[in-house]
Amino acid sequence: MCGPNAQAGDVSETSSVGSVTGIHDDAGLTSQVVEAEEGYVERSARAFAESDLVFSRGFSNAPFLPVALLGSTHYGDANISEEGATPETAGQRYQVSSTSQYGGVPFLLNKRSMVVIGEYLSYSNFSVDNGEDFSVASATLAAGYLYQVSDAWQLLGAVAPFYNHSSIGEQGKDYWQVMGGALARYTRNERLWWLFGVVFDDSDFGTTWLPYVGASLILNDRWSLSAILPWPQLIYAPSKDWFVSAGASYSGNSWAVNRTTGAVGLNLSGFDFGLGGGMRLKGPLWLEGAAGVGGLRGLTITDGDVSGPSIDVSSSPFINISLTFRPSFAD
Template structure:
């Protein structure tokens, strides 16, 4: 399941409402409101309100593929944007959207290469409130679906909803608590959410916000180095012997990235690292019928981020 999607939505609601104040009118409205953002405690910039990026991996070996090895190659290009559309004294409403284009190719020795393209779009509605100086609350609903220009099947779909709150222990330390419900291919899952962020002086921060925990170093307000991890999945629907099967590839990417402010709110990022704990699985009616480990492999990524 696309776990990162629900956490991205959750982060928009209770982690980074402050980062979505784009545009002078919105910024002015937020500054006049009761929202507490702790903007000046660190050089580390806010979570991006939007991004456009790519991630490329090649030579991913499937273990136990038989006498000869099988290899996967992955390419992912994604875009997301989330902004407040209304800001009151203690409440705000946000809208967001995501677009993903993924290519998965399986190379089988002595056989035909199997290539898969997955195109997915999603939309989100969220509410954020500030009932007191110490507590920020929120709730969201997100729906996504694959599309293939007229085809009615053969793509993933799902909806994700939930809510939670951020507790401000002090300007440099916050904890996050919530619950997320996921409905994918008619399978429902509920996941509790717990995390924190801690700022150590102006230059360092430690973030335990899944699925992208990170240690960040920002020597100034225009650049940042980050060592972190992210859980990623690719999911698609394929014709089985009797019905549609859900296939998925999941892995944990750990790497180092460098990001620099290009101008105004636009930042450029480059990074590289290694992926591990990979799994390839096939499910039928919610039951795992086939599962296989994926060997570790390097990856590179590039992105453009919008940070207020």
């Protein structure tokens, strides 16, 4: 079609298209919806969600285990095993204040397996009644592996070589300590799973083996029981934003000290017993605290010698406060 009417029609049609697409020749601007590029965290979360790995099946308000932590703990009376003690040093009382930090990053290998690379730093200061105070600094790079055998079975393994430095003596002592273990996890149903295996601790004080047997039971959305030897806990979470707990947790209060060599070792089987709680600050970031008694010990086998559990609840009160990062796999 020719003539003025045709030109007007063309202009009108162009204006209509411009109003739809948001293109205005006079301004030279383009306004359109552009999807944001998916970041690493979002890509990783989506990849784990689409994998065959099973983390949680039953609905529970209780948060997932912390994958990162920054915390401080004070023990009023440490449980110390002294090697090479003299009559002057034997029976001395120790107080321990520890600050620790750890974190781990998971990497998905395929739909059925993953590795976790983690780090751990800690500083423990020992105050000795009628004796010389000292400190221990520790650092490690750890690696863990998980394989999903089937919907019900998982295999787990981890190793953590620790580099330690103690200030005992004129120049102190540098030494290595290796911890690790192998475990199997069996998911019975949506509410119950079992965990069993063995963990070890190899240091200047010998090689210690600790049997690891237990279970986790979700009673309902508020109550859950984590009965994992030697750290059983009853957790009450009325919502997904806070929880309280009663039971045992890994201890930083059971130690071995050799003043002759300067080596100081953490007892892998030590655990604390008390009350705790946590409150969600924002997203996966939590503020947590606990108080109770520490330095209890479970069954251990050190260089072939079997040591039974030690339950002396009068020995050491403790208090802890920490910031934790707890991702969610069940939402």
